[in-house]
Amino acid sequence: MKRHLALIRFALGSSRRRAGRTVSLGVALALVTFGFAAVLFLTEALRREFHLGAQGLPDLTVQRLVAGRPALIGEDWTQAIAGIAGVTRVEPRVWGYYFVPALAGNFTVVGVEADSLPDAAERELVVGEGRFFAADAPDEVVMGEALADYLGLSVGDAIELPVGRGRKRLEIVGLFRASVALWTADVLLMSTAGARAFLQVPTGSATDVAVRLSTPDEATVAARKIADLLPDARILDRQLMNRGYDLTFDTRGGILGAMLLPALVAFLVLAWDRLTGVGPGERREIGALKAMGWQTSDVLLARLWENLVLSFQGALVGLIAAYLYVFHAHAPGLADVLLGWSSLYPALQLAPAVTGGQLLALTCLVVLPFVALSLVPAWRAATLDPLGLLRGAT
Amino acid sequence: MNDAPPIAIRTVGLTKRYANGRQEKIALRDVTLSVPTAGFWVVSGPSGSGKTTLLGLLAGMIAPTAGEVHLNGRLITHLRDHHRALVRRNEVGMVFQEFALVTGLTVAENLFLPLVPTGGPPAATRAKAAALLERFGVTALAQTRVERLSAGERQRVGIIRALLGEPPILLLDEPTASLDSTNVERLVDLLASLRAEGRTLLATTHDQRLVNDPRVDGRLRLVDGALAG
Ligand SMILES: Nc1ncnc2c1ncn2[C@@H]1O[C@H](COP(=O)(O)OP(=O)(O)OP(=O)(O)O)[C@@H](O)[C@H]1O
């Protein structure tokens, strides 16, 4: 124990003495850790966000495709689906995209039935500023904050938008909370009646049908029955969608991770260069230590401590920087790559969602190769004759 | 010959050949010698005659091409790395021609460096270090980094470090090369007192002050790697 403490003190002194080497390796280590950690933090947070959001999705969503394009669904479908065993609730929904030339982009207009309006507590969770729209007020809408900012609107303002030949007036009564921004960035939420008018969907028709099942695990069976009954139906399965998200994020995260591998390799090459450049001064030092009776293992242990401390410090700095970058600065640049979204989308408010195991694995991925690498040159020098080292032998 | 003194350092046919690329250099040829316990011997010889090589072999810091080294009756030539390090720590102290100090560390840190793997210097060693620093007039330099010292100051630090380990056998490579007469006198006094404690001393030197000192018991001469005379 005393031996280790003395060796650690010596090792810390050594890193201070070789400040140039220590700093450049520490910075490189921090950068590599930062890269991997930022990707990990962001993918995990987004994955969690999607799973949370997907919980609110219906078990099955049924759309109708005519000649490969989405078409309106009539009441006959709704009734047919309601008749299938295991279906507990069928809800025709009205939503769609509304193209805004000024934005060169789409709003997503979503209608909510008067009888399925969220309760007060739920509304509170969703709406940050202002209030939810009233069930019998087809002009009232709730929109995303970023979109409102972009349009220069705030709660209480009204806009008129062209619909068909006429124009439709919308009054902004509320803004979504930032915490649901990932889902609501481009959404205009209004009553079904308002959405019908806005999207010109006739009464009795719907954009799609949300289906709830008594046993959500049997979604595949129910989907099969619906497909048999209604051949031009397209059916979205929530559980499959969840898996799809996971796959997408794993793939994108994996690709980014793979893009970072060259950085890791470059770092290891730099480390190797810096470490094998055990300069004449350092060789003489190892020679002197061995000449005084240090064992090869003492020399290596001191070197191990020196590099363990250095690499943990570097990794810690990288982790903290990545945390701030993702969860406070909202990962500028990286989020675009990972999401492929336009800049209209708001800054992400992500909740940290990383496990200790992942952090540990990440740290080891960077620290272990470095520490292992660093021991080789020291070991090579430490096994030479001390007198030869003192004379500058190589 | 019952009362012949015990032998502290003995070599038999000691030979060292350096392979330098395609060239070979025989630095030491067939050296057989014995230094009795509590002897104070000096080895002189021209530059390049193999003096440092000889001491390096005696201290187990290089391996001989041929021949044997016995310290206090024990053959150390074929010891493994681990045990040779133990010999260097416990049995022989060496003062290096170029001091072998670690730059960036202070004088005090350098003095206690050999003790780091054992957990640092005990109080007795600290007291002894203070006394030796005092004796060689370098107390004021204890917290100075060694790269700021003059050659003579470094040499004294190297000597003090070797003495601190209280080795039974002390090898000194040109210990007076950078010392003024006062410090040569102090060193020889000290060496004489160590010999009186029963320690064995072997110094290499060019320095006539040392070679001719009346307290020296034995004189060897190396010429071109071989013992002369
Ligand atoms: N590592 C080495 N490789 C090749 N030749 C070497 C090596 N070390 C020493 N020599 C050669 O061996 C010979 C003896 O060297 P050594 O250092 O023992 O001499 P020395 O008597 O101590 O000289 P000096 O009085 O100058 O210190 C020299 O000719 C030297 O060039």
Ligand SMILES: [Mg+2]
């Ligand atoms: Mg020499």
